[in-house]
Amino acid sequence: MARRQTPADAVLVTSRIRALVACSHPGPTVVVTVLAGLLAIAAGIGVDRVALTVAAVLLGQLSVGWSNDAIDAERDIAIGRRDKPIAAGAISRRVVAAAAGVALSLAVVVSAVIGWQFCVAHVIALASAWAYNAWLKFTAASVIPFAVSFGILPSLATLAGPVPMMAPWWQSAAGALLGIAVHLTNVLPDLADDEATGVRGLGHRLGATPSAVAAFAAVVGGTVVVFVGSVGTTPIVVALVASVSVVACAIAGLIRALRTPDRMVFRLVMVAGLILAAQLVVTAFAA
Incomplete structure (x- = not known):
């Protein structure tokens, strides 16, 4: 029973x-x-x-x-x-x-x-x-999977269509740069714990401040790529607001990272990354 x-x-x-x-x-x-x-x-x-x-x-x-x-x-x-x-x-x-x-x-x-x-x-x-x-x-190649997987993400949407096709080059490039930023940002809170157990990815080898700087550079590069690639399809005001917002977060984060790197740097990178993701979606709708 x-x-x-x-x-x-x-x-x-x-x-x-x-x-x-x-x-x-x-x-x-x-x-x-x-x-x-x-x-x-x-x-x-x-x-x-x-x-x-x-x-x-x-x-x-x-x-x-x-x-x-x-x-x-x-x-x-x-x-x-x-x-x-x-x-x-x-x-x-x-x-x-x-x-x-x-x-x-x-x-x-x-x-x-x-x-x-x-x-x-x-x-x-x-x-x-x-x-x-x-x-x-x-x-040291730890960043490659993030660049590859995020770079493919925009194409999953277009390949799922009745007539499969790759996403525009600039969407894939922006996705890859977003992935790089995500990876370098993700390691920031766990650097000490990871080091203690033998994890030595690119972020650990660079250190906290260089990783934050590289992450911000990747996000800014992503927003520039989207801005250039979507010219003529996205309203210029929308493109400018998104790009300026990302750059503003990057500048604030870089200043803080160079002075006293802390969790605020992590949050600013995440905010910049989310804005880039939103920009990518908006431009995809407009394309």
Whole structure:
């Protein structure tokens, strides 16, 4: 006879679901998925294809987040990362690794349903992200997966259409520069912990201040590329407001980074990056 579920069982299941969600890196997962969805809507590919694109990207991002925490579990436990569910004992590494594998498989299946061109591009982006989690984060080439995956992101929207095509060069270039900024920004809060467990990516080799400077330079480069590439399609006022906002954040952040690098520098880079992402979406709608 099957045992009846008790309130304690329900609480345990709920806590494990919450831990699994936390392991997916929900913030970046949601941001990338929403960005992909907005770009797909801007591409005018139809509601059904937008939904499939969002599903494929969401599953892919879940696989990336879960694989990251599963691969990093031993390091997180070693340095006592209580903010990490596996290290805190809230969920097992095996469960998170299994979830990553299932999400990856489903992402590939949904991508194949959309079309082979989309599937190839998405698989390359996911392979790049998984390679970062497994190995490249320890090397000076750690920035490459972010440039590759974010550079491909705009094309996922256009490749999902009834007539698949690559995104304009300037969207891909801006995406790659945004990815570089995201990577160099992400490492800023965890430099000490990462160094303690042997992670020596590009940001760690450069140091906090040079990484912040490079991140701001990448964002400014991205907004310039979008401004130039979208000339004639985007209202000049919109383009100028976005570009000036990014440059203003960059100047404020650079001044602070050169004086006293702190979490405010991290926040300013993130704000500049979000403005660039918004600029990319707006110009995609206008194109």
